[in-house]
Amino acid sequence: MRISVKKLATAVSASVALMAAGQASAEIQIGIAGPMTGPVAQYGDMQFSGARMAIKRINENGGVMGEKLVGVEYDDVCDPKQAVTVANSLVNDGVRFVVGHLCSSSTQPASDIYEDEGVLMITPASTNPDITDRGYELVFRTIGLDSMQGPVAGNFIASQNPERVAIIHDKQQYGEGIATAVRDTLKEKGVDIAMFEGITAGAKDFSSLISKLKQADVDYVYYGGYHPELGLILRQAKQAGLDAQFMGPEGVGNKDINTIAGDAAEGLLVTLPPSFDQKSENQDLVKAFEDAGEDPTGPFVLTSYTAVQLIADGIEKADSTDPFDVAEALRSGSFDTPIGTVQYDKKGDLKSFDFVVYRWHSDGTKTPVK
Amino acid sequence: MQDLLYFFQQLVNGLTIGSTYALIAIGYTMVYGIIGMINFAHGEIYMIGAYTALITITGLATLGVTWLPLVLIVALICAMIVSSAMGWAVERVAYRPVRGRHRLIPLISAIGMSIFLQNYVHLAQGSRNIGFPALIHGGFTFGSSDTFQAQISYMQITIFITTLICMTALSVFISRSRTGRACRAVSQDLGMANLLGIDTNRIISATFVIGAALAAVAGLLLGMYYGSIDPLFGFIAGLKAFTAAVLGGIGSIPGAMLGGLILGVGESMTSGYLSGEYKDVVSFGLLILILLFKPTGLLGKPEVEKI
Numbered sequence: 001m002r003i004s005v006k007k008l009a010t011a012v013s014a015s016v017a018l019m020a021a022g023q024a025s026a027e028i029q030i031g032i033a034g035p036m037t038g039p040v041a042q043y044g045d046m047q048f049s050g051a052r053m054a055i056k057r058i059n060e061n062g063g064v065m066g067e068k069l070v071g072v073e074y075d076d077v078c079d080p081k082q083a084v085t086v087a088n089s090l091v092n093d094g095v096r097f098v099v100g101h102l103c104s105s106s107t108q109p110a111s112d113i114y115e116d117e118g119v120l121m122i123t124p125a126s127t128n129p130d131i132t133d134r135g136y137e138l139v140f141r142t143i144g145l146d147s148m149q150g151p152v153a154g155n156f157i158a159s160q161n162p163e164r165v166a167i168i169h170d171k172q173q174y175g176e177g178i179a180t181a182v183r184d185t186l187k188e189k190g191v192d193i194a195m196f197e198g199i200t201a202g203a204k205d206f207s208s209l210i211s212k213l214k215q216a217d218v219d220y221v222y223y224g225g226y227h228p229e230l231g232l233i234l235r236q237a238k239q240a241g242l243d244a245q246f247m248g249p250e251g252v253g254n255k256d257i258n259t260i261a262g263d264a265a266e267g268l269l270v271t272l273p274p275s276f277d278q279k280s281e282n283q284d285l286v287k288a289f290e291d292a293g294e295d296p297t298g299p300f301v302l303t304s305y306t307a308v309q310l311i312a313d314g315i316e317k318a319d320s321t322d323p324f325d326v327a328e329a330l331r332s333g334s335f336d337t338p339i340g341t342v343q344y345d346k347k348g349d350l351k352s353f354d355f356v357v358y359r360w361h362s363d364g365t366k367t368p369v370k
Numbered sequence: 371m372q373d374l375l376y377f378f379q380q381l382v383n384g385l386t387i388g389s390t391y392a393l394i395a396i397g398y399t400m401v402y403g404i405i406g407m408i409n410f411a412h413g414e415i416y417m418i419g420a421y422t423a424l425i426t427i428t429g430l431a432t433l434g435v436t437w438l439p440l441v442l443i444v445a446l447i448c449a450m451i452v453s454s455a456m457g458w459a460v461e462r463v464a465y466r467p468v469r470g471r472h473r474l475i476p477l478i479s480a481i482g483m484s485i486f487l488q489n490y491v492h493l494a495q496g497s498r499n500i501g502f503p504a505l506i507h508g509g510f511t512f513g514s515s516d517t518f519q520a521q522i523s524y525m526q527i528t529i530f531i532t533t534l535i536c537m538t539a540l541s542v543f544i545s546r547s548r549t550g551r552a553c554r555a556v557s558q559d560l561g562m563a564n565l566l567g568i569d570t571n572r573i574i575s576a577t578f579v580i581g582a583a584l585a586a587v588a589g590l591l592l593g594m595y596y597g598s599i600d601p602l603f604g605f606i607a608g609l610k611a612f613t614a615a616v617l618g619g620i621g622s623i624p625g626a627m628l629g630g631l632i633l634g635v636g637e638s639m640t641s642g643y644l645s646g647e648y649k650d651v652v653s654f655g656l657l658i659l660i661l662l663f664k665p666t667g668l669l670g671k672p673e674v675e676k677i
Binding site for chain 2 (some may be wrong): 200
């Protein structure tokens, strides 16, 4: 088969022109990339509901520079491979601003693509320090870092004067990163670390691990990872009669841990971002969520809301929809958002972000510990 | 003393998990023994068994039925029926039309079936982890030192006993019953058995049904033992059981039992004495070693070219 070069060239230039026309329409697309399905989809729900609400409210107030925001949603299943596919299709769709991804292990590979292709990314949930450590220009977050969360947990454990501490993690970027930060803090404080060990994410049988924890006679267990595994560990530990205080990062602090662990979740300690929905200046926003039948209390709802708002504010401030100009505007400015006043350092990290220790209860509620 | 107790504790943990691997492995090994194909959708059948059991238990609870033995038996029967029907249907839909073709074709068909079933449950039941009620609580201490108590939970005992009953029943069935004898004949020579008047299609279906029913038993037991299920948990369990089947000698039923136990104990000792990180490394490393040095497995007969 032969196709004349001329015809091909015409076809290509026509399709390029079409794509360009698509971008020039009076809309600003905001990609929202996170897990809609998969084992951590409940965090995705928080992300999508926060971002959707922000888009809706910004549009109701006249949009950005007279243009409407349009949310385009992508499902990465919190799987690094899927995240790369999502990032590529997002670039192909001509989206230039992304709220996402959620899991650090997805955000990391996706951010390589965004940086190369000139897409501005704000993750509302990924806390691994490596993500902003590579000198990327277009990568930001609206959440703290493991290196902030780890010391909070480590200092708290040390203040309880435990005799022997075990640290378990799921060998993933997020879990191991945070577990390492906790270990380093505990070492500095001179706490005896009896075990530092990985498990396989998705594993179900922890009987051997629990026997080992009993044998090591630990009184504190820190788990770096997500709730599906910790839920099972808690439950199987209770059945096996292991008497230790468990603690985990914000990745375990959601109501699904209660359906897995049941009563065994009572008393679990969790470091979480402060409850932004409790802040008095956010009550209007909280009401808007409740009127829409959404739950604003999840840890990533308002961080996602903030991510969208920052993109909008950045565009306004830069007076441009070029991601590089917007990134520059974000770095130089100071923004009032539902998570407080946001200022960025050179790397794209928040200049300040607090984590608070909560005690989790078997009915899915939490109370601050101090 | 404490070290010894710890060893026994890990042995109990390993035997528990190993006996459920063995239950699932039977399905792989029987199907391979008879038609020489690997049924990669078997792990999904096990997962569907667990979901059915959970749905039944929840349903009974809403009806107000709480008498434990009744709940367990009804859940077990429902899970076995649904899984068996599923095993039968899978064979009819995905394997029978391609039986007798090149070996790769049924294999690919099986993988397709596995992906289909996984996603079907994703859609029907959602992709989140669902908590499985712990119906059997407690346990007894079989030895204790100052700081360590070795325990067997009643759940673990239930798993041992159920597995033992299933295995004995299966062995009796295969060695004594008419269908069992036909199964053995078909596994020795499918064409010849057909000539001698055995309805081989029926026997092959029966093999799938038996394997699926045992997988359903494992699904219920492990659901209760672990405490949560999700649509993907059949996949890794399937891989482990497949490893167990190969380890013991694929095609051999006692081999599957032995392979399951060795694998379970191996995993539990690895996480007990080395680190949980190496658990899967050891089990799949074992698979590679066996394939390299004794491809027929521990109890397998030297392969006479089938098909």
